[in-house]
Amino acid sequence: MSEFFHMGGYALYVWLSYGLALVILVVNIIIPMQRRKKHIAMIKRRLRRTPAEK
Amino acid sequence: MTASTSAIPQSVSVDKGLEVCNLGCSREDRELFSGLNFRLSSGHAIQIEGPNGSGKTTLLRMLCGLRLPDEGEILWNGRDISEERSAFLSNLSYIGHAHGVKGELTPLENLRVSQAMAARNNSLSLDEALERVGLFGFEDAPSRTLSAGQRRRVALARLLINPTPLWILDEPFTAIDIQGQKQIETMITDHVLNGGMAILTSHHPLDLSEDHLSSVKLCT
């Protein structure tokens, strides 16, 4: 198994690129989620302050 | 928010002239005005009144096609102005708050430029036009040496050399002295009385009879 991680001597490059890819892909999913929560919370707060006129 | 329009005499020909149907505009998410309806036909003027920030200038810019309406449409002779752009523009003269007179050029040069840019020119000579707006003797001085009021008169002189039926003027009387205002007022009333159209934003009273003048009020 350790031979697998060794990647024939290129471990640094292969794992660095896969690691970076993972980071970029995950970050690009987390950011929208957090902004979504923030916006929904903001809208809710505004709704509580001005009761939605029926 | 809606605009109230005092009674506008319905002229005979239905679709001649400018017609605004259900015009609305919102800036960012603040609604400036909506549901605006009025018609302007030859021999009429409309004065647009409203407090600051009620969207008067934005309305004028929409009427001359500089800004697309958010809702509703503007028709010239029955056709939407964005379709018949150059036909509409050759019948329109617009003088905005920034009146477009180059400081480095003399009044004569400024007029010569706008003469070449217009579709049709009439026989009035440039000197005569400048004289009529009270700029006799200032023809060759660089415009930046003139006062703000004098510079605005150079812009108003443009109206005389390009005979377009529709005038759209944004606060035409700003920075102009009493005597000058008289001259410009007669200019506008003469234009309207012999069949022209004018839309202006100004609180200056125009001595036009009821069937030649109406007003559109924008309220916030």
Added chain:
Amino acid sequence: MTNASLFNAFLTVLKRDLTLALRTRSEIANPLIFFIIVVSLFPLAVSPESGLLRTVAPGVIWVAALLSTMLSLDSIFRSDFEDGSLEQMLLSPHPMTVLVLGKVTAHWLVSGLPLILLSPLLGVLLFLPFEAMPALLATLALGTPVLSLIGAIGVALTVGLRRGGVLLSLLVLPLYIPVLIFASNAIATAAADLSIKGQLYFLAAMFALAVTLAPLATAAALRISLR
């Protein structure tokens, strides 16, 4: 709107912009002085040794020409935007693309042409071989109009902004890269006494593309910025 009055409008805009530029003479001189200063920085920064300077001369002259055109781009629409004459041009019945072409030609005459006339002097400063001088003039003659035309698109997009200067370079420089590649390479090839017909054809093709398409994009961008 006969095309006589259209051509007349084009000429009027051209004459107007030229008189305006000639009346504020410093606006013409500054980019040229910048052009000379930037080129003379390289011998100080790199090395005064002629062999090295000769190899970098084409690239250095062209990068300096590019940057000095960037400097003078802002003057195409900025003053007209501020005093309202740009609005008047948008509201003229003549098609805006023709008027934009007039303004860009005036800008080129004021900024591009002096660059071309000045460049042999800078070629001498950087020991550019004599055979490469015609190539230098030819590439600048074909290239600087493209710089003005594409630059006009960037200026039209940023004319509404208070400080659009740096943003303008970020928008426009990537689009200048093809011209830079073919022009500086043409001069280097000419310095080695080889034929540069291919590069000049490419530059001419880019010029033709820019002359036809760029004014359309500039007119659309102006209409958007003046909303």
Added chain:
Amino acid sequence: MWSFFHRLASPKHFYQFAGRLIPWLGWSTLVLFIIGIYLGLFVAPTDYQQGESYRIIYIHVPAAWMSMFVYMVMAISGGIGLIWKMKMADVVASSAAPLGAAFTILALVTGSLWGKPMWGTWWIWDARLTSELILLFLYLGFIALQSAIEDRRTAANACAVLALVGVVNIPIIHYSVEWWNTLHQGATVTRFDKPAMATSMLIPLLTMFLAFKLYFGLTLLMRARVEILERERDTTWMKEMITESGK
């Protein structure tokens, strides 16, 4: 079919439609990624020439392809927003820009990581990497222009013009960089194009291509929904939806 697109033009329908689609997209992207990476790292044989380092292409090539693809999406949706005045097209274009920039950065870094063992330096002015770098400048210009203009509609229209001008220039830039590269580098440097791929190497690549595409769809819809939340926060339909479902 046309009415489907027409309904998508309304923020309300787009928001709900995207909301239903996102879970499906999310799971299928995850599954595809797992398969692709498993195939790429475990199953694909080692390359006789480059050894294990060639496995980086399973990230680099799809990312490079996506960076071009996203710019096309931006230009097309910007164009639609400009011509037909569709607000949703502007939302799609502005949501796609940061994703495109992320893909370009990913392609650049993995490209230099892949090149390091071969050339011994972190960066080499190879034709493909240089075009990728210039594409990054185009993305940064787009994002900078978008944040510089306050009014949302003007910003969207201005960026649409920039994207259309950019998309016309991308092939010109690409071929002039290629031509410039052949002049200076000559053919000695091993060409960057994919070596004749054994099928066992090709399958992971195609899986990763698909995974990246679905991933792009997923994040684009997520970002677009957030943009709609921001733009439509005062509309009645948004308020009702928030109060009634709270999601």
